[in-house]
Amino acid sequence: MMPEIRSVLVTGGAGFIGSHLADAFLAEGKRVVILDDLSTGLRSRLPGGARFVEGDIRRFDLEGLLRIEKIDTIVHHAAQIDVRKSVEDPVFDAEVNVLGTIRLTQGALAAGVTQIVFASSGGAIYGDPEGFAADESHPTNPVSPYGVAKLAGEKYLFGLAHGSPLIVTALRYANVYGPRQDGRGEAGVVGIWMKKLLAGEECLINGEGEQSRDFVFVGDIVRANLAAAARRLAGVINIGTGVETSVNRLYDLVAAACGTPRPARRGPAKPGEQTRSVLDVTKSRTALGLTTLVELPEGLSRTAAWFRRASSPA
Numbered sequence: 001m002m003p004e005i006r007s008v009l010v011t012g013g014a015g016f017i018g019s020h021l022a023d024a025f026l027a028e029g030k031r032v033v034i035l036d037d038l039s040t041g042l043r044s045r046l047p048g049g050a051r052f053v054e055g056d057i058r059r060f061d062l063e064g065l066l067r068i069e070k071i072d073t074i075v076h077h078a079a080q081i082d083v084r085k086s087v088e089d090p091v092f093d094a095e096v097n098v099l100g101t102i103r104l105t106q107g108a109l110a111a112g113v114t115q116i117v118f119a120s121s122g123g124a125i126y127g128d129p130e131g132f133a134a135d136e137s138h139p140t141n142p143v144s145p146y147g148v149a150k151l152a153g154e155k156y157l158f159g160l161a162h163g164s165p166l167i168v169t170a171l172r173y174a175n176v177y178g179p180r181q182d183g184r185g186e187a188g189v190v191g192i193w194m195k196k197l198l199a200g201e202e203c204l205i206n207g208e209g210e211q212s213r214d215f216v217f218v219g220d221i222v223r224a225n226l227a228a229a230a231r232r233l234a235g236v237i238n239i240g241t242g243v244e245t246s247v248n249r250l251y252d253l254v255a256a257a258c259g260t261p262r263p264a265r266r267g268p269a270k271p272g273e274q275t276r277s278v279l280d281v282t283k284s285r286t287a288l289g290l291t292t293l294v295e296l297p298e299g300l301s302r303t304a305a306w307f308r309r310a311s312s313p314a
């Protein structure tokens with residue numbers, strides 16, 4: 001029998017993805033505790049039904065919290081997510097993303113937690129893909145400290161949990177977009193462009209715009225987490241669409257979703273920017289049942305509707 005999910009800790013639950021996860025577990029009737037230091041998270045994203053604990057994963061008494069709240073499942077989403085910041089301050093990035101993850105794993109082992117689902121990054125840890133698309137066995141060659149830290153986080157989780165009953169799942173996300181996003185994440189450009197287009201401002205495309213990414217809707221990320229937890233599935237799984245979209249195509253779709261078709265300004269290419277990224281998502285289909293995903297025009301239209309509501313005066 002699968003150990004039942006009763007009490008879930010969402011680290012980073014005041015963030016973009018974590019807040020959607022908290023909503024979803026609450027909707028499934030689970031008890032939800034959110035741990036977040038509000039460094040980038042927002043109180044306004046916290047769902048009313050969850051218990052909120054303000055704290056930093058680098059310092060908080062995690063074992064104590066997990067025991068008191070009788071947590072059986074952790075979805076670990078607290079992180080420093082800014083790739084550029086990780087280059088400027090790799091020590092800080094590693095403190096949060098590596099040491100914070102180690103502390104959480106130690107706490108989970110000590111408190112007898114059943115499963116940790118870790119938000120990893122397929123976009124950042126494979127590096128420039130060798131052949132296409134990157135499946136879970138693709139070599140990992142992260143080109144940023146953020147990518148290195150995400151990979152190290154995975155390795156520590158699996159290494160520390162080895163030989164214990166703790167189930168570890170690393171979900172390697174593609175570029176996630178959707179309602180509540182801001183301009184920082186790996187698909188931050190969607191949020192930046194939508195805000196600008198809805199305010200009647202011009203957008204910027206770096207370089208030729210033929211660089212590509214795999215854009216996945218946040219609702220599908222939520223479904224992946226719910227399925228990984230419900231199935232108590234261990235291992236590494238890519239979560240994306242398997243569809244490669246160029247930045248130029250993305251811009252056209254974003255402009256259409258906002259109902260404001262206007263050409264973007266062209267700027268210089270970003271030095272060192274990865275040229276292509278797309279994930280092989282066969283395993284997410286077979287292991288998690290993620291067979292139908294929200295298509296990009298539909299996901300962008302839902303995201304634009306949210307930005308329109310968020311920008312209109314209450």
Ligand SMILES: NC(=O)c1ccc[n+]([C@@H]2O[C@H](COP(=O)([O-])OP(=O)(O)OC[C@H]3O[C@@H](n4cnc5c(N)ncnc54)[C@H](O)[C@@H]3O)[C@@H](O)[C@H]2O)c1
Pocket residue numbers: 011012013014015016017018035036037038039040041042055056057058076077078079080081096100119120121122123172173174175176177185186187
């Ligand atoms: N957005 C993407 O495209 C994407 C892609 C791949 C992986 N991920 C991963 O998914 C997770 C969530 O990303 P997001 O886009 O929702 O980012 P986000 O910044 O919106 O959420 C992260 C949350 O963690 C909190 N936090 C940061 N440092 C903390 C600390 N030391 N202690 C406690 N809380 C802390 C922040 O306040 C924030 O609420 C992250 O682990 C990120 O690396 C995101």
